[in-house]
Amino acid sequence: MGAIVAIVGRPNVGKSTFFNRLIQRREAIVDAVSGVTRDRHYGKSDWNGKEFSVIDTGGYVLGSDDVFEQEIDKQVELAIQEADAIIFMVDVETGVTGMDEDVAKLLRRVNKPVFLAVNKVDNAMREEDAVEFYSLGLGNFYTLSSINGSGTGELLDALVEKLPESVKEESELPRFAVVGRPNAGKSSFINALIGEERYIVTDIAGTTRDSIDTKYNRFGFEFNLVDTAGIRKKSKVKEDLEFYSVMRSVRAIEHCDVCLLLLDATRGFDGQVENIFWLAARNNKGIVILVNKWDLVADKETNSIKEYTKAIKKAIEPFTDVPILFISVLTKQRIFKAIETAVEVYQNRSKKIKTREFNDVMLPLIENYPPPAHKGKYVKIKFCTQLPTPYPQFAFFCNLPQYVKDPYKRYLENKIREEFDFTGVPITVFMRKK
Numbered sequence: 001m002g003a004i005v006a007i008v009g010r011p012n013v014g015k016s017t018f019f020n021r022l023i024q025r026r027e028a029i030v031d032a033v034s035g036v037t038r039d040r041h042y043g044k045s046d047w048n049g050k051e052f053s054v055i056d057t058g059g060y061v062l063g064s065d066d067v068f069e070q071e072i073d074k075q076v077e078l079a080i081q082e083a084d085a086i087i088f089m090v091d092v093e094t095g096v097t098g099m100d101e102d103v104a105k106l107l108r109r110v111n112k113p114v115f116l117a118v119n120k121v122d123n124a125m126r127e128e129d130a131v132e133f134y135s136l137g138l139g140n141f142y143t144l145s146s147i148n149g150s151g152t153g154e155l156l157d158a159l160v161e162k163l164p165e166s167v168k169e170e171s172e173l174p175r176f177a178v179v180g181r182p183n184a185g186k187s188s189f190i191n192a193l194i195g196e197e198r199y200i201v202t203d204i205a206g207t208t209r210d211s212i213d214t215k216y217n218r219f220g221f222e223f224n225l226v227d228t229a230g231i232r233k234k235s236k237v238k239e240d241l242e243f244y245s246v247m248r249s250v251r252a253i254e255h256c257d258v259c260l261l262l263l264d265a266t267r268g269f270d271g272q273v274e275n276i277f278w279l280a281a282r283n284n285k286g287i288v289i290l291v292n293k294w295d296l297v298a299d300k301e302t303n304s305i306k307e308y309t310k311a312i313k314k315a316i317e318p319f320t321d322v323p324i325l326f327i328s329v330l331t332k333q334r335i336f337k338a339i340e341t342a343v344e345v346y347q348n349r350s351k352k353i354k355t356r357e358f359n360d361v362m363l364p365l366i367e368n369y370p371p372p373a374h375k376g377k378y379v380k381i382k383f384c385t386q387l388p389t390p391y392p393q394f395a396f397f398c399n400l401p402q403y404v405k406d407p408y409k410r411y412l413e414n415k416i417r418e419e420f421d422f423t424g425v426p427i428t429v430f431m432r433k434k
Helices: 015-023 065-082 096-107 124-136 152-162 186-194 239-256 271-282 304-315 335-349 355-367 407-421
Strands: 004-009 042-048 048-056 086-091 112-119 140-141 174-178 213-218 221-228 258-264 288-290 323-325 381-385 392-400 428-432
Touching: 004 065, 015 048, 015 086, 042 152, 042 271, 048 239, 048 355, 065 096, 086 096, 086 152, 096 124, 096 323, 096 428, 112 124, 112 152, 124 140, 140 152, 140 186, 174 239, 174 271, 174 288, 186 258, 186 335, 221 335, 239 271, 258 271, 258 335, 271 288, 288 335, 304 323, 304 392, 335 428, 355 381, 355 407, 392 407, 407 428
Parallel strands: 004 048, 004 086, 086 112, 112 140, 174 221, 174 258, 258 288, 288 323, 392 428
Antiparallel strands: 042 048, 213 221, 381 392
């Protein structure tokens, strides 16, 4: 199970720019106007071979009258509780502010590694200005520039040293996580499967790493259900439940083999659900999409399932080889089919293809449709094999791997899916020098 790192600080100090640098994509919106980041952003990053999830939080403003800022404050506090390590970002241009002191006061009470990152330090004069941040009482600081990346290496070196090692699960049973938005029917789905009303409640504040598993052993299937539906008692929870749900999903996705992504048919495949889908895909987990409450969808026509499926596949392109089932937890319609499909996806994820068989199938296809020539040079793929990893990864050995572009890699992936069933599982294709 991977670690979670939260980036916190007051508005407009460069948190989103730093987040984009860590995940190597422009995903979070960056603007000079403060308070742009209201929705949370989640991504995967790695440094020195250690992977971790990153959360970009909104700017913390204590005691604000703005309703958005009050919600952001609650979510920042939750992120601090859930994360394994915290990067507290400040701005050298404005120096120590009252808001920085408020955040520092919050972080001094946290029994977790806190890294003070002084941003916008891009010259020697600003290095000297950064000394005043010792007054925040958080010990040493790291000077960096989110824009050009200078200084980030030293911070990340120190960060990954403090992150917990990935925990190897003792149980060899497959782990299926039920994830999705609040009120999508996750608890009801688990209750319907195990045949009893089981409400999982954690009233201990802080970490939710101890996700409660339910062992399922019926109809010839045996696996662990990782429940992300449990919400802490109302008296103990004041944060935004939407954010809490995604935090639980981050943990559960790190913790499972297959994700059962449950969504409410009446709400559709919205941005929050899509966010969870790509989190699972980037973590190389098996995925089954379950459209719940299908019995409540009015105006169902003969082709409505086709149209709904088409809309979901459009949203998840190019990874469209994912099973999509329309279920109703209330009437128990197709819920056991959902489990059968999840088991099939788990088997696909752990499938191993013999090297000889793989070459016999793939090399003739490559010969019929070779990679396009680049600058008059021809790429020749002579050998291919599946790598010995827990999920499907394939290496193709050729004379000029640098000239094989993404469209041809997608062609290879599509052919692998056609010839060998990898439905519901992300595939990675590598080109290697022979």
